[in-house]
Amino acid sequence: MKKQYAVIGLGRFGSHLARALYEEENEVIGIDIREDKVEDLQNDLSQAFIADSTDEDSMKSLGLRNFDVVIVAIGDDMEASILTVVLLKELGVPYIVAKALSKRHGLVLTKIGADQVVFPERDMGLRLAQNLMHPNIIDQLRLSDDYSIEEIKVPSDLVGQTIQALDIRAKYQLNVIAIRHTDEEVSIAPGPDYSIKNGDLLVIIGKNKDLNELSQKLK
Numbered sequence: 447m448k449k450q451y452a453v454i455g456l457g458r459f460g461s462h463l464a465r466a467l468y469e470e471e472n473e474v475i476g477i478d479i480r481e482d483k484v485e486d487l488q489n490d491l492s493q494a495f496i497a498d499s500t501d502e503d504s505m506k507s508l509g510l511r512n513f514d515v516v517i518v519a520i521g522d523d524m525e526a527s528i529l530t531v532v533l534l535k536e537l538g539v540p541y542i543v544a545k546a547l548s549k550r551h552g553l554v555l556t557k558i559g560a561d562q563v564v565f566p567e568r569d570m571g572l573r574l575a576q577n578l579m580h581p582n583i584i585d586q587l588r589l590s591d592d593y594s595i596e597e598i599k600v601p602s603d604l605v606g607q608t609i610q611a612l613d614i615r616a617k618y619q620l621n622v623i624a625i626r627h628t629d630e631e632v633s634i635a636p637g638p639d640y641s642i643k644n645g646d647l648l649v650i651i652g653k654n655k656d657l658n659e660l661s662q663k664l665k
C-alpha cells in the first residue's frame with residue numbers, strides 16, 4: 447500500500463527525496479519557507495506549500511499528524527530543524543525522520559524524539575570511500591561491529607570455477623549464502639559444485655576482516 451509523506455525543507459536533499467517518493471506513486475507534500483523552492487516542485491509532488499515549519503498554527507492546519515512519515519530535511523538552520531521536530535512530536539506525527547549535519551545535531555534530534563536521524567553527507571562520504579577502496583563490493587549490510595553481509599563482484603578470470611574451488615569457507619571462514627545473477631534472479635544457498643557465471647555477484651556473510659581480505663584477493 448502506498449504511503450503518505452510530508453517533506454519539510456525542499457533544498458537539495460529534500461527535493462530529491464520528495465520527488466523520488468512521488469515517482470513511486472506515494473502521496474507526497476512538500477513544505478518550504480521559500481516561495482521559489484515551492485514553485486520549483488509545484489508540479490512534481492501531490493502538493494507543495496509555502497510555510498514556516500516552526501509555526502504551530504501553519505503545521506496544525508496542514509494536518510501533519512495524519513501522514514505516515516514526516517521528513518525534516520532542514521540542515522543549515524539547526525534551530526529551525528530542532529524546533530520543527532519538537533513541534534511535530536507535539537502534534538503526534540507517528541514517524542519523524544530528521545536530517546543532521548553533525549554528530550551533535552544528530553544527538554539532539556534523537557533526544558527530542560526523532561524516530562530516525564540520517565546523516566546524508568557523512569554516509570555518502572563513507573560509502574564513496576569504501577567504494578573507491580573496494581570497487582568490487584557492490585553492497586554491504588553491517589550486522590554488528592564485527593559481522594556483515596556483502597555482495598562481491600567476481601572477477602572474470604574466475605568464471606567457470608566452482609564455489610568449492612574458491613575455497614572461501616576454509617580459507618576465509620566465510621559463507622556464500624546466495625548468488626545474484628540479475629536483479630530478479632537469485633540462487634539461495636548455492637551448492638559447492640555451482641559454477642560461477644559471468645556477472646554473478648556472491649552474497650557472502652562473515653567477519654568484516656575476513657570479508658575485506660577476500661575482496662582484496664578477488665580484485
Ligand code: ADP
Nearest residue numbers: 455456457458459478479498499520521522526
Ligand atoms: P540542503 O543541503 O539539502 O540544500 P538546506 O539546509 O540548505 O539543505 O536547505 C533546507 C531547506 O529548508 C531550504 O530550502 C530552506 O528554505 C528550508 N527551510 C529552512 N528553514 C525552514 C523553516 N523554518 N520552514 C520551512 N522550510 C525551511
